[in-house]
Amino acid sequence: MKNKIAVFFISTFLILMISPVFNLATRLPGHTDEHVKWWELSFLYNIDFAMPLVGGLYNLLGISIDPGEVLVGKDGWFFLGDDYVGSISVKRNGMTAEDASTIEKVTANQKKWENWFKQHGVKQYRVLIGPDKDSIYPEYLPEWAAHSPDAVSAQLLKNAPPGVYVDAFSPLLAAKDKSQPLYFKTDTHWNDRGAWIAFMALANNLSKAEPALVWPDVADGDVVAVTDREGGDLSRFQRIQSWTHDQEAVLRFREKFNIPVERYDYESGALLGTNNNLPNLAPRRPELFASPKALNNKKVIWLRDSYGISLSPFMAATFSKVIQVDHESINSDGLTKLVERFKPDYVLYSVVERASRRGLFLTPPDLFATAPNTIGFKPGAKGSVAQTNDVKPADKPNTYTITGVDPYIIFTLAPQVVGSKSHQLAFEFECFNAAEPRIPLQIFWSTPSEGISESNSARFFVKQGTTSVDLSGAPGWPTTEQIVNIRFDIDSAKACSGFSIKNLATGMNVEAASKK
Template sequence: MKRQLYAALTLTALIMCTVPTVNLYQVFTTQSDVKWWKAKVLYNMDLFHGLISKLIYPMGISIHPGKVIIGKEGWLFLGDEYADKISVKRAGVDQKETQIIESVARSMESWDQWLSSKGVTAFRIVIGPDKDSVYPEYLPEWSSHTSPRPTDVLLRHARGNIYVDPTKAVVQAKLQFAHPLYYQTDTHWNNAGAWIAFDELRKSLDKTQARLTWPQAREPLTLTTHKRAGGDLAHFLRIQESLSDNEVLLNFPDEYSLPVEHHDFNSGEMTFSGQNIGIASPASPLLVSSPQALNSKKVLWLRDSFGTAMTPLMTATFTETLHVYYLLLKPEALVALVERFQPDYVFITSVERDIRGDFFQSGPPVTHVDAAVIN
């Protein structure tokens, strides 16, 4: 017993000495300006986690199973730490989930009515399907889904044309394309997947907004691919440099190649001037101006990271697009944005796992709803 205790203490001491030594070597050889004397730097375990992950990844074992599930043929999927997405899809829609779904449907209908009272022509919510909703065949056998999925139940409760669910279109398209529509090592769709979803938005708006002009795709949809480093899921496993993925380039860049300007909406300061590019979820409201866009219209776009690949298409279609990261947005702040910006359209682009979250369960403030009814 004493020998085992001494061995454990010796191993612990070796690790406590080795980890800071390796981290200090990393700091000084890369000329990093981090505060190397801080404990969080000296005892950072990322490098060691990466080494362990490299060893166990080929066996299908995730170093962070709550964050990443290792699927078949190199496909990675998000784990249960994010909105209990795996558990909900495995267990099915229970009474609690049904109540949440009903609350979301009512809230979004209230927003639709309120936005209409403010002169907004159309309100749409574009769902970014979870990767496992599109490629369930690559999931481990133990994580198979039940039917119906929560999103299908929500769509049955929703009224009107508020929701745009491109899942069926993306699933059909994946059978026709040589390349995947999602990254294997990332949670997101690629440029081709984003285009299909954007085209579903076009189809939805065409029913009432036939005069809008849209970018036109050409066959084949994808022109070429090139290698890129592993995505966010590979990063969670600390092996993003060891895994690679494919970047898909669309075959019609001239349709969305145009000059743009970015302005911080609150300060008015110009933050970028150049060619139309993808935009990550902004930390603060970002106004993108594209005078050469196809339609002289204003869009308030509440979005998450699923909007990044869709950004060049949105920018090429509408002359003013106000990007707002919606997850931290309160109803009062949304009201203020609408009243100040006075958009023609309000779109939300959200990953599927979040469309039943707190934001979507919150309707317009009561005073504003009452005013809309009176008007």
């Protein structure tokens, strides 16, 4: 360590000594920037010219030129630094109370997304986490960066909704000693072979629910050649990319599935280009990839990141129409609208491990109504009419005519139950002379400490008949206080000429109740 420190100071001193001479000799001729004067320190001591040399020297010593960006590992391996969502610290520290809370939110929200997708015609929803490189090759990390055995991602997979999350960790760990490296030594990403193994994990998972799907043969993932390539992004962070090399695994798949793929802007329908199933970056706007010779005539929405570059040819070969979009470029509202418009068979979400507990993973879908028998409703409190506004009772029981611009009914609940055990709201509803197939509603609630207000409300649409909506995803829904009243609003007086509502109750679905 003392020798490394000595080399650091000596090299730094020498670079600073020669910088003024070098810059005056090489940068001053032809220098035209009027705002920078040759005698200024920023000109004289600019050391950009020396960074490749410094990076190479530090690399030989096992020192990172920027530890936040890149870690210099063993045997020529580089790893992403802690500037990227603290991924190194997270693995060193292991599970914390904050991580446990985040995992609880992620798994709860992913269950809501799964239910939302099912209610909107999506056959299957899957999440594929691409392990960080150091999760598969921790033995090449510096000793100080060793992982805790209590891995956060392992707990996430353990607690995730059954069947939704695809375990790519186990097959990658099992395969890493049986072939060429599955990740690039000098890059953050897996190579085609690593991506293939993860894709086969997705195939095995999805085939259990969709046995009719056809997938590429396992042998298509065999490595038929290994070629040299320039160093990757991590070597660039170390300033040594130009003289660093890595290895590219070429799969049998590449020749077999050299099929035409058309790329369209989804919103405008404009053709952006065609190719023979080449890898592509994650689009910032939804783009449709159409491959008529794909193995399955199926529609997929694929939320992805840069780990999807190597996956993209596999997806195009398997599914005929795939909308790709960078998962950080779309929000909950955008995703729900995309699903409602495109009507996909499947929604797939592939993301690198370090990004698997943020963004959309922490965002629930908008509230949506379902039929209670689909979620096994268990009532806990029943509502009775306490007050009405801009409605009058009609001839039949529980039936009302709208008489003004603000029609609502307030129901008092009995017994009063805390929100965590009464977040499912169910009722039978019929809208007379409905203006649209879906009727806009707004539900308000009150507790012993807070009355009815806009901040204690949620909007959603319902259809005719028996309806249930999970209010736990509504901002402000109380979990520890009792629910006293529910106010039922027709959100537009023009939506119906009148309506009937009966059997209003709050409770939980059977699955949630069984976990309490």
